Amino acid sequence: MASRAQSEMSEAVAANDEMVTEAVAEPEAASVAPGMAxxxxxxxxxxxxxxxxxxIEVSYLNPSALVPCEVNYLKEVEAPGQTQALWSAEQEVGYCEQKASDFVAKLKEWGWQCQ
Known part of the structure; x- marks a missing residue:
């Protein structure tokens, strides 16, 4: 019975990874907004x-500004050292931060424990 539960959990995690890929397949375009420190x-x-x-990490490509930015996704156990950029923005301040926050909320809905 325990092995069936483990198998079901493994399938659920794999399904979550597929949903992540689908959820980020088409990022939205950033609109123009002024930058700030x-x-x-x-x-x-x-x-x-x-x-x-x-x-899930937001990285700023220019350390003195909030844009351009990227939302990076890392799988520490399955793919250590590999980073996938999920979203990016060239001019819209707050875009990356909001996308990261929304994505973490989705992971929580799927059963992940996030902090």
Missing amino acids: ADSAAPSYRCELHGKVRR
Whole structure:
């Protein structure tokens, strides 16, 4: 019975990974907005589910500004050292931060524990 539950959990995690890929397949275009100085600490989240770890991080391509930016997705256990850029913005301040926050909320809906 335990092995069936483990198998079902593995399938659920794999299905979540497929949903992640589908959810980020077509990022929205950023609209024009003025830039401002970047905070010293970019948003970063760590999510766990059944021994798997995901990190979602906002990175600023210019350390002194909030744009351009990227939302990066890392699978620490399955693909250490590999980063997937999910969304990016050239001019819309707050776009990356909002996308990261929305994505973490979706992971929580799927059962991930995020902080």
